[in-house]
Amino acid sequence: MPTVSVKWQKEVFPAVEIDTSQPPLVFKCQLYDLTGVPPERQKIMVKGGLLKDDADWSTIGLKEGQKLMMMGTADEVLKAPEKAIVFMEDLPEAEQAVAVGHTAGLYNLGNTCYMNSTIQCLHSVPELKSALTKYPGRTNELDQTTHLLTVATRELFNDLDRSVQPVSPVRFLGELRKKYPQFAQMHNGTYMQQDAEECWTQLMYTLSQSLTVSDSRENIKAVKELFGVDLVSRVHCAESGEESSEAESVYQLKCHISHEVNHLHEGLKHGLKTELEKVSPSLGRTAVYTKESRINDLPRYLTVQFVRFFWKRESSQKAKILRKVDYPLELDVYDLCSDELRKKLEGPRQVLRDEEGKKLGLKPSDKNSGSKDTDVKMNDAEGASNGSGETSNATSQEGKFGKLFICNRPKCENRI
Template sequence: MTSIDASKLKLPLQMLLMGSATKLVAPKTKTVFIEDLPPEEVAKHAPEPAGLVNLGNTCYLNSVVQCMRSIPQLRSGLRAYVPPPRSANSLAAGTASSSPLLLSSLRDLFESLDRTTNAVPPSNFVMATKIAFPQFAQTGPRGQPMQQDAEEFYSNLLTVAGGEMRGNCLTAGLTGGQSAASAPTPEELDGAENLADALFGMKMEETLTCDEFSSAETAAAASSDAMDIDNNTALVEPPVTSYDLHRKLVCNIQGGSDASAQVNVNHLSEGIALSLSGKITKHSEILNRDAVWTRTQRIARLPPVIVVQFGRFYWKATPDSQDHAGVKCKVMKPVAFNGTFDVYEFCNEKNSKGLEEVERCSSSGGRRPYRQKAQGRR
C-alpha cells in the first residue's frame, strides 16, 4: 500500500470500513495442512503409492511386490500370519525353513511402504528371497546380479504362501480381519485350502477328445486296428475330463507376427484362447494305440484375482549351430487388451450360466464382465 499525502486531502472525507460488527468465532476444527501431517498420514492421501528402489536388477521383484500390495485380502492374511515355532534341532542343524522369513519380510515391506511417500529399498525382502530361492542370487561374470523372470518369482512366492498361509491366515484374508462368521463356505472355496489358492486359484476343467474318430461310424471303421473289439457295437472314444488348479492364465503370443509364427496374436483374448487349447498324443483304449487328442480347458472356479502372464518367450530351433540346438527368443510386439477383462468365453458351462444370470439381473443393458483387469507390469 502506498503512502497518502494528507495535505492534498479535502474535508469532509468519506471512508469505507469493511469488517464484521460481531466477534469472530474461532473454527471448531483446526485446519490441518498436508505439510503438517506425519509421513504415515501423508502416505495415506498420496495420489501414487510409494516406489521401491532397484537394488541391482530387482525390477522383477519390485513389480510383483507392487501388484501384490494392491490386493487387500493378501495383506489381511499377512497381518494374521504367525511364523511356526522353530525347534532347537532345526536351528542347530541349519535346516529351519526360510518360508517364514520370506513372508514376514514381505509383510514388513508392505508396512514400510504404507508409512512413506519416498522410495523404499527392499533390502530385507531381497535377502530373504535369495535365501529361499538361491536361483535369484545368481551373478554375472563381473559379480553383478543377473536379470530374473517376474513370473518365475511370482510362482515361487505363491508356492510359499500356499504352504504357509492356512487356517487363521485364510480366514483373516477372506474376511478382512472381521468375524469368522462371514468366512466363505467350503463350497465357495471349492477345494482351496490356503489363501494363495483362495485368491488366485482357478479350478480348470480339462477335456480331452480323440481326433481320429468322433462318431460311431468312424469309430467302427477304425476299430480294425484295435484288439478284441466287437465291430457290431457302435464305438466312440469317450471324452476324458479332469480338474486341476492353476494360479494364472497365459496369453500365448506364439513367436510374434513373422512368417515362421504359427498364429499371429494381436489381442489378449486371442492369446488366452490359444493357450487353453491344443493337440497332444495320448493312448486310445478303443484303438489300443497312441492317437492325437484335442485338449480344451475351461475355468470351473473363478477366483477373486485373475493373473495373466504374457508369454513373451519362445524356443527357436537352430539346426545350423554347432553350440546349441536352439535359443530362447523374446517376442517384441504389442498385444492389446481392454480396460476390463471379460472371461465369459473361457468359462465352463456351469460358470457361463452363472454369468448369464448376472447379465439378466443387471440393468446396464449388456453383459457385465466378471472382473476388472488389475494394473501391473506385463
C-alpha cells in the same frame, strides 16, 4: 455527467456519477460495488415510482445533486477461511503421496525390477495383507525357508504401509534367494535379470503353503480364494477317439502370443487350447491329444501372463516376441467359462446390464425374473468362498467384480 447522492440504510454515498448515455442497469451495478446489494434486489425511488433497468433517463427528470433513496439487502460478506487453503501441488512430495493414496516405492537392488513389480502388485491386495497379518508363525508342516520368506513378505508390506519414502527390500530379497536360488544367478559378477512371472509363481506357491496351515478359518484358503482359477478340461485324441476330463487349479491365465493374436482375449483363447503328446492305451504308442480347458471358478483377482518367449530351435535359445497386444480396462471372460459357471453368472450379468441400461434411460429387462436357476444374488457373486465365479468381469477397478493383474515384465532375452 450529473452527480447524485444515494442513501441506503444509515449510509449516504455522495457524488455518485450517472452516465445518462447508459441504461439505469449500469448505475445499479455501480451501487452494487458500493453497497453489496445485487441489482435485482435494488429498489431506487425516483419521480414516478421505482427506477427500472431499461428506463429512459430523459423522462425521469434527474437533477444535479439530487438525493435518491435505495432499499435492498446486501449479499452476505464472504469470510476468509479459518484455515488457509493448500493446493496439492504445493505439498511436499511425501505428503502428496499420502494424500493421493500412493504407497512407497522400492529401491532397485540390482536387476530386481522383476521382484519389485511383483511385490507392488501383491501389496495392492488388502485381503492378502490381512492374511499375512494373521499369519500365526511356523508349524511342523512348514519348512524354515517358507516360514522366513512369508515373514519377510509381511514385514516388507508393513514397511510399505508405514513409509512414504522408498523402501529397501534387502531382507525379502535375501530370503527369496535362499528359498529359490535361481534368483541368485550371477553373470560376470552381476546378478542376472529374472522373470517377473517366475517370481510371482514361486511367491504364490510359498504363500499358498504358509497361509493354508493356519487354524484361522479366514486363512485356510486365502491365496486360493484370492488368486486361484479352477479349470475343467476335455482331453481327447482324434486318432484313437479316446476322451477324458481333468480338473486343476492354477494361479494365472496365460495369453499366448502369435502372429494371429492382436488382443488379450484372443491370446487367452489360445492359452486354453493346447496339444500334448502321451501314450495312448488303445493305440499302444505315443499320440497327439488336444486339451480344451474352460474356467469353472474365478478368483477375486485374476492374473494374466503375457507369454512373450518361445524357443528358437535353430539357435537353441529363448527369444522374446515384441508383438503389440491390446487389452481392455475391463475384461469379460464369460465365453471362456464352463456351462456350469455361465449359469451362475447369468443372474449377476443381467443385474449389471439393467444397471447400465438405467444409465442410458432404458427399462430393466424381465427376461430372467421368473427363473429360479438364474436368480443369483449379487452378494453371492461377490463372495469368493462360495465358488460362484464373481469375476466374469475381471477389471482394473476394484469393487465391481474383481481386479485384473497383467504380468508383462519378463527378463531381457534375445528379441525377434
